[in-house]
Amino acid sequence: MCAATAGYRGRRVEVLDHAPKAAAKIRISGGGKCNFTNLTVRPDHYLCGNPHFVKSALARYQPQDFIDLVDRHGLVYETRELGKLFCQNRAGDLIQILRTECDWAGVEFHLNTRVEQVEALDESHQPLRFRVVTNYEVIECESLVVATGGLSFPKLKASGFGYRLAEQFGLAVIEKRPGLVPLVFDGKLRDFCAAMAGVSLDVTIRNQDDTQSFSEALLFTHQGISGPGVLQISNYWRPGEAIRVNLLPDIDVVEALLKLKQENAGLKKWLNGFWPKKFTQAWLEKYPLSEPLAELPDERLRQYAEQLTAWTLYPSDTAGYDKAEVTLGGIDTNAISSKTLEVKTTPGLYFIGEVLDVTGQLGGYNFQWAWASGFAAGQSA
Ligand SMILES: Cc1cc2nc3c(=O)[nH]c(=O)nc-3n(C[C@H](O)[C@H](O)[C@H](O)COP(=O)(O)OP(=O)(O)OC[C@H]3O[C@@H](n4cnc5c(N)ncnc54)[C@H](O)[C@@H]3O)c2cc1C
Structure with missing residues (x-):
């Protein structure tokens, strides 16, 4: 040029x-x-x-x-x-x-x-x-x-x-x-991501101090997470900091869970309406919620909504200049x-x-x- x-x-x-x-x-x-x-x-x-x-x-x-x-x-x-x-x-x-x-x-x-x-x-x-x-x-x-x-x-x-x-x-x-780089994890989270490699979710990702937020896809990889939303937030991430992922960005999750409780409906079926079945299965194994929901206090559902909308992750590193x-x-x-x-x-x-x-x-x-x-x-x- x-x-x-x-x-x-x-x-x-x-x-x-x-x-x-x-x-x-x-x-x-x-x-x-x-x-x-x-x-x-x-x-x-x-x-x-x-x-x-x-x-x-x-x-x-x-x-x-x-x-x-x-x-x-x-x-x-x-x-x-x-x-x-x-x-x-x-x-x-x-x-x-x-x-x-x-x-x-x-x-x-x-x-x-x-x-x-x-x-x-x-x-x-x-x-x-x-x-x-x-x-x-x-x-x-x-x-x-x-x-x-x-x-x-x-x-x-x-x-x-x-x-x-x-x-x-x-x-x-x-x-x-x-910058604009995948993020990687150590330990159990790395295993979780590896098992989900190839799964893509539409999410909103925020940086630790909540100054930046991107509503784009997150893609699981063998080492961690990638996809446009992750690449975007990587520019604002520093080692040691958290990122927060809203896995259900388009709905009021507290309201939805309270409604499920009222209707005594199943969480798994509901989550499958938003996510690939493979991810729902893995998520519920990692973050179980005892059912029936009708027996849980509202406070527990509010906590669980927080887990879904502010999934807090601490990357161990970026994938480096190669990626x-x-x-x-x-x-x-x-x-x-x-x-x-x-x-x-x-x-x-x-x-x-x-x-x-x-x-x-x-x-x-x-x-x-x-x-x-x-x-x-x-x-x-
Ligand atoms: C995988 C990937 C995908 C991307 N996708 C997009 C995209 O879709 N949209 C977007 O906007 N941006 C994208 N980017 C970013 C974009 O490619 C860069 O920001 C852009 O190319 C920068 O242009 P530049 O001319 O400054 O440098 P570069 O394009 O990096 O060019 C630098 C040049 O300098 C030469 N050079 C370096 N040192 C020497 C030397 N000592 N002697 C002689 N020559 C030398 C190199 O050979 C190279 O040709 C992507 C980058 C990558 C890596």
Whole structure:
């Protein structure tokens, strides 16, 4: 995005990437269909140490701008729940569009080219400012835009080079950790999850201090829990903290249990109306409630409702960068111009995309940030 934008301005642009193919993450994202943007994108969809930072770039390159771009290329896409836009065929179609834009803008690609070192040139070299040393050539340039992404999915050539470069130029890097990531458990809960692996439930998940809540699916895995709701809350979870799951988010559970008691109806049959039978069976073995309900005090039913609507879980860890969609933290945005993405103290040096301390929620927000920040830098670099 940045390369094409700068190329259209008449800049001579070279893209250096150590991967054998460009845009590997687009290809595998969204289950191979790439959730490339969202119909609604707001600054509060992002985690960033400086919440105002994202506003300028997001306002100047909106979801509709990207939709107009893919429409011009005839991309076939679909809108899914919560405004998420996906390619209908394959994510590779989107890569082709970006490559075509780069071709039209005269951008040159150097793949299998690892950037190993960057030196700032002194004034005598003006207008050249940087010497970039790669595994087989040395390039001197006026502007250097760093889009090295985060640490997630090392098998796709993720690297920490961008962070090291930022430190070399005196920028602070905020603590990094895996984000949009499955959560794992130890002990009995891990066994419970493993036995339920593959079961998906529509839930509401909240973080410990109740500041964030997501109503999306939870999926049991062999090590713990995943699914969109879990990935979302993982961005707000810290080791040692609890998460709370409402397993019956669409009903008043206290009222429903008191009604069951009145009608002397069976709990299992009722729960089976909401959950797969396998989960009901396992749940009732783990959290039994003596029946008939008619013999239980209302207080016991209220407690049980709490068990169902605020199931409190203490993950032992995240599933790590191998499974994380993004990296939380990154280059401190206070050192970066929010308008141009240029480093305030180093003219000509830019950082864009995920390498910055900007992380979107699940739903196409991370790619929208990549497009918007790339566009902003491409207009200036
Ligand atoms: C499995 C998965 C699914 C995802 N699905 C979605 C989704 O559906 N929607 C969404 O919005 N976001 C999704 N994301 C997040 C999204 O892919 C990233 O936020 C986005 O790709 C970040 O773009 P970027 O350009 O900043 O970095 P990246 O796309 O990570 O690109 C960084 C590039 O830098 C190159 N590089 C690194 N170091 C060097 C070096 N030293 N020399 C040369 N090249 C180097 C890498 O090879 C890579 O090509 C997903 C991520 C993953 C891992």
